[in-house]
Amino acid sequence: MTEARADRFVRELAELKIADPAAGRSQLWLRLGTLLLVLGPVLAVVAFLMSHSTRDPLVQRDAITLVGGAVVAAVVGAALFLRYSLTGFLRFWLARQAFDLAVFADRVNHKEVEHDGSFTASR
Numbered sequence: 692m693t694e695a696r697a698d699r700f701v702r703e704l705a706e707l708k709i710a711d712p713a714a715g716r717s718q719l720w721l722r723l724g725t726l727l728l729v730l731g732p733v734l735a736v737v738a739f740l741m742s743h744s745t746r747d748p749l750v751q752r753d754a755i756t757l758v759g760g761a762v763v764a765a766v767v768g769a770a771l772f773l774r775y776s777l778t779g780f781l782r783f784w785l786a787r788q789a790f791d792l793a794v795f796a797d798r799v800n801h802k803e804v805e806h807d808g809s810f811t812a813s814r
Contacts, residue, residue: 700790707786717775724771731765734758 735758742754 696794700787703790703793704786707789717778720771721775724768724773724775727764727768728772729768731761731763731768734761734764 738754738757738761741757742751745751
């Protein structure tokens with residue numbers, strides 16, 4: 692019996708022992724990145740309001756420091772979010788490419804390549 696292409700893909704993924712991205716710490720890092728990405732602008736707005744609600748230079752300098760921390764949090768959050776959101780996609784993409792190349796190699800092995808680049812069925 693011929694195995695369906697999707698069933699073969701699932702079986703070969705299981706043979707490759709690719710870690711399930713939902714089962715690891717990647718979800719935790721993705722959530723942390725999302726939290727930092729949202730928390731950065733919120734802290735910046737709070738610091739802006741804090742600095743404009745007083746004339747005390749010490750409080751205004753504290754607000755400037757808080758804005759610096761907010762920018763750092765947003766940048767780190769964006770980096771974490773991009774890294775861990777792209778990891779799952781690229782892992783699947785690589786497995787899919789490997790599968791498609793294997794299918795293409797199987798197809799080429801069953802055919803003879805002529806010099807002009809066209810394929811003819813071998814007997």
